[in-house]
Amino acid sequence: MxxxxxxxxxxxxxxxxxxxxxxxxxxxxxxxxxxxxxxxxxxxxTQCMFHTALxxxxxxxxxFWEQQAPKIGGLGVSVAAPGSHDPGPTQRAIDWLGRLDGYAQSVxxxxxxxxxxxxxxxxxxxxxxxxxxxxxxxxxxxxxxxxxxxxxxxxxxxxxxxxxxxxxxSEPQRALAVAYVHGLGPRPEHPDLDAVRCNLVPGVGELFVMPTLTTSGRADILFWEGIPGGPLDVFNGVKDPAEHLSLTLGLMEKFTPWEYARATKVELTDAGGTLAGRYAxxxxxxxxxxxxxxxxxxxxxxxxxxxxxxxxxxxxxxxxxxxxxxxxxxxxxxxxxxxxxxxxxxxxxxxxxxxxxxxxxxLAPPPEHIVNLLGAAGQLPPVADRFANAFNDPADFENFFYEPEKTGAYLASVTGA
Known part of the structure; x- marks a missing residue:
């Protein structure tokens, strides 16, 4: 043996x-x-496992936890409009949901x-x-x-x-801050669908929201990825979980108010429900x-x-x-x-x-053709679905993501242009 x-x-x-x-x-x-x-x-x-890994x-x-963990059926992308985190109404320049062929789960x-x-x-x-x-x-x-x-x-x-x-x-590209919470409300446009939400705030960072199964049952993860030195890079040295959550929610209110609107009643799942750090x-x-x-x-x-x-x-x-x-x-x-x-x-x-x-x-600022692709997904459900399912098989991005010519050809094939 x-x-x-x-x-x-x-x-x-x-x-x-x-x-x-x-x-x-x-x-x-x-x-x-x-x-x-x-x-x-x-x-x-944080962990969200897609079909192949599951x-x-x-x-x-x-x-062992497949029946208890939320079944994540979609992946949504929202992009904050330029200047939208200044005082005044906040707009999303892009907001869509792609459907997954096989559900994802987080335990x-x-x-x-x-x-x-x-x-x-x-x-x-x-x-x-x-x-x-x-x-x-x-x-x-x-x-x-x-x-x-x-x-x-x-x-x-x-x-x-x-x-x-x-x-x-050679240096960390994001400062990471995680909070596991109970009490997050549904997104009003899809109240019955569990989905991962990717919120992109250009020049600032990203907020990911995902349903999960934790030690105390169903919960959601609020996960900020901040560009180092920017307005989200405020978690270093924060030891108190309540302070960590308060910072998380304050940043949501400022930069992603559409997500904050459903987080007004959240509380941490437990005293160990926060995490912060960074690595290259x-x-x-x-x-x-x-x-x-x-x-x-x-x-x-x-x-x-x-x-x-x-x-x-x-x-x-x-x-x-x-x-x-x-x-x-x-x-x-x-x-x-x-x-x-x-x-x-x-x-x-x-x-x-x-x-x-x-x-x-x-991790880099998106080139114009990627911005166009993300925008097109809002009008074209097949594009949103393909982008969502590439989280399960990232090799597919070779076919439509990196090169402007391939992106253009793909979008033309979907629209019949």
Missing amino acids: RKILVVGAGQSGLQLALGLQSHGYEVTLMSNRTADEIRSGRVMS QHERDLQLN DQRVKMAGWMETFAQRGGQLVIHGAAVSDLDYFSRAYDLVLVSAGKGELVQMFGRDPERSPY PTVRNPVGRLPGGGLVLGVADVVVANDPITGQGSNSASKCAAAYLSSILERGEKEFDEEWMRATFDRYWDTARHVTKWTNAM
Whole structure:
């Protein structure tokens, strides 16, 4: 029986550990926190998983919360009109909703990771509650056929060198601020449809609103992405959750009053329901070398960390785990050498590269043809639907998004012009 060590108990590490376990591998999982500590701790993320990523969970029969979590049937885009956040009436220059072919879902990672971790242990997996340093891995690596590092923060990440060719940004491009709330009202134009709402405020940042399942049941996530140094970049050092929520709502009132109108009665889901931070989007070399010469393979956002502006983090983590699981199973009894590690990463990069390209494009001010595309989606439901469904398959953006000629040709094909 092949022995595999997975370091880090997030979406990718746990999905991969449970997948390997179901195929008879002897898996050890290292986590720096217990399931109870995760469940009662602070929120770790925003997450909205689209159809393909959800299907990877279903394939492993890990979709424990599918019946409880809101079924997200659409994705809406609103763009604030220029100058609309000055005093006076606020207008949306663009406002539309695209329908998803297969619903999306969001489950608070405190719920999911704690539940999956308990399942892993119940199924006989070896769970080690211990923060891992490079020296620990150096010691452990001799006892395992393969060591996978899926802990996206801390000193372990430093083993994987930055890939400058694939990492155009060296500084964080957004300041992130998250609040989980109860009591958000529906959007009046679609009161019966759960949808993710992407609100773009040009030159300022973005507000995302998404339905989720949290520790206390159904909730919504209010998620600001602020351009560093701009008016949304005010959460640094805010420790009090009530102050965090108050700042969130004040910014909504100023910049996205159409969303604020349904948030006047919200309250935090719990004392751990806020999160703030920032990081530079980075692609890294997938193979880490331990001091004793052993090799480890980086997983998910250890090796490809994109800004959350396109909502791809948990989707990419799920797709990475699925790709790595297939590669490990196909390897059989052969050695997990460096060549295999690089080929395994390349298999994942084949999908991840589309996410990275799209995310980095969305972090920059939009060129004219993108503004035209977003505007056209307001008049043409097929365009809105295609844009929404590309969140599930970002490779499709190659066909109609990046190049003005392709965008023009696509819009002409829809209008029959």
